[in-house]
Amino acid sequence: MANVVVIGTQWGDEGKGKIVDLLAEFADVVVRFQGGANAGHTMVIKGEKIINHLVPSGILQNKFCILGNGMVVDPAVLLKEIDHLASKGIQTGPERIRISETAHLIMPYHRAIDLAREEKQGAQQIGTTGRGIGPAYEDKVGRRGIRFVDLIEPDTFGEKVQAALEEKNFLLTHYFGAESLEPGPIIAEYHGYAERLAPYVANVSVLIDEAARRKRKLLFEGSQGTHLDIDHGTYPYVTSSNTLAANACCGAGLGPQRLTHVIGIVKAYTTRVGRGPFLTELTDEIGNRLQEKGAEFGSTTGRRRRCGWLDAVLLRNAVRLNGVTGLAITKLDVLDGLDSLKICTGYECAGRPMADFPASLKVLERCRPVYETLPGWSEEISGVRSFRRLPKNVKGYLGRIEELTGTPIDIISVGPDRDQTIVLRNPYLPKRAAAKPPRAKKR
Numbered sequence: 001m002a003n004v005v006v007i008g009t010q011w012g013d014e015g016k017g018k019i020v021d022l023l024a025e026f027a028d029v030v031v032r033f034q035g036g037a038n039a040g041h042t043m044v045i046k047g048e049k050i051i052n053h054l055v056p057s058g059i060l061q062n063k064f065c066i067l068g069n070g071m072v073v074d075p076a077v078l079l080k081e082i083d084h085l086a087s088k089g090i091q092t093g094p095e096r097i098r099i100s101e102t103a104h105l106i107m108p109y110h111r112a113i114d115l116a117r118e119e120k121q122g123a124q125q126i127g128t129t130g131r132g133i134g135p136a137y138e139d140k141v142g143r144r145g146i147r148f149v150d151l152i153e154p155d156t157f158g159e160k161v162q163a164a165l166e167e168k169n170f171l172l173t174h175y176f177g178a179e180s181l182e183p184g185p186i187i188a189e190y191h192g193y194a195e196r197l198a199p200y201v202a203n204v205s206v207l208i209d210e211a212a213r214r215k216r217k218l219l220f221e222g223s224q225g226t227h228l229d230i231d232h233g234t235y236p237y238v239t240s241s242n243t244l245a246a247n248a249c250c251g252a253g254l255g256p257q258r259l260t261h262v263i264g265i266v267k268a269y270t271t272r273v274g275r276g277p278f279l280t281e282l283t284d285e286i287g288n289r290l291q292e293k294g295a296e297f298g299s300t301t302g303r304r305r306r307c308g309w310l311d312a313v314l315l316r317n318a319v320r321l322n323g324v325t326g327l328a329i330t331k332l333d334v335l336d337g338l339d340s341l342k343i344c345t346g347y348e349c350a351g352r353p354m355a356d357f358p359a360s361l362k363v364l365e366r367c368r369p370v371y372e373t374l375p376g377w378s379e380e381i382s383g384v385r386s387f388r389r390l391p392k393n394v395k396g397y398l399g400r401i402e403e404l405t406g407t408p409i410d411i412i413s414v415g416p417d418r419d420q421t422i423v424l425r426n427p428y429l430p431k432r433a434a435a436k437p438p439r440a441k442k443r
Helices: 016-024 057-061 075-087 108-124 133-141 154-175 183-200 204-213 285-293 312-322 361-366 392-405
Strands: 003-008 029-032 041-045 048-052 064-067 097-100 218-221 261-267 270-272 306-308 326-330 340-349 352-354 367-375 409-413 421-423
Touching: 003 016, 003 312, 016 057, 016 218, 016 261, 016 326, 016 409, 016 421, 029 057, 029 204, 048 057, 048 075, 057 064, 057 218, 064 204, 075 183, 097 183, 097 204, 108 133, 108 154, 154 183, 204 218, 261 312, 285 306, 312 340, 312 392, 326 392, 340 392, 361 367, 367 392, 392 409
Parallel strands: 003 218, 003 261, 029 064, 029 218, 064 097, 261 326, 326 409
Antiparallel strands: 041 048, 270 306, 340 352, 340 367, 409 421
8 A cells, every 4th residue: 555745856846736636636635734825736637727725636536635734724815716626616615525623723923023023134034935944833832822722712822813912913003114004904814714614624533544544545735846845944944833744743643653655746857946055056148947837937926037957965865854755857848849858966165165065155155056967858658658758868868867866766747737747657556657867877
């Protein structure tokens, strides 16, 4: 029985939504285990783009979907998303979606503090989405948060809002110079959310455990990417939660012995939204080409994504941190038409080689990427549906990625639609494995 975690290996926006949607066909339960509405999982179904921010991508496959305790949830955004999906004829009732009773709520003061903090930081902004994610996680670890179990208990909720606003209003008015918030409207607004969401709230750890004991196939999806992890990412230009595969257990309430596979999603090149180090970034014509052809705009913020060559140092770091068992390469078709491609195989710092990703941003600033050049391809691959029909140079590029990461490629995406995918190995169907991509020769 396979229980699979899907994670991003770069800085998010790797195409996790499409891969989760693909694998969800074979799963029974899909669990989102961290993050909030700062993530946007984009899927294209029969030419129609659907973006989920909170509801697991498996909802489009009519699977049982769970929002885990590791998430921070804005109930207004959640209800808007539920209603939008329902308008598309997708089942979104409690029989399809459950929310952890211990997941934390994003409150209006979280959003207000988030925006005020970014404005105050000026040029030193982190690049937050302004959705209140960071402040909500701060309250969680500071033991000041409000959970869904509190939301559905009116007296408890009102008391917690009153207590929170004493501190939050002081911070907003005296430090940020922003307007204060009144408790009454907030309590009334959230009581309305409670009425609608109460049937969805449950002890999801029990539900997940029961599914595992019944040999149901589980699929776990995170948000953002490995290098936005609060502990292991390019701190402080990171998100406020743990994005690694290991957090699937903590963020869902499941023992680690239940997990069998970790699929690492890799965009065929590298992108990043907002500030932070990016050694392989391209600010030239090729970078603009990748941005335009790949439609590289954040699904949540609409911000332009920075683009650059594939960074194998970054990937090796992600493979180690997550225990990746197989890779899924996305947006490979965006590289069509380039005469040559580069892969960063290592870093050089002060004339000395550096094989591993450094924690210090100051060290990283002094590093320079060491590139290996591979031949590109002129063929258009978006219509290819089997590995053997891929051009020789595409196979060489994929083989080199396998060699540099020490990890097999399981899935290849050659376009945004569901059917534009080549599955070499499906973790849920191990006996249907296809031919393995050939290893590239060292250059």
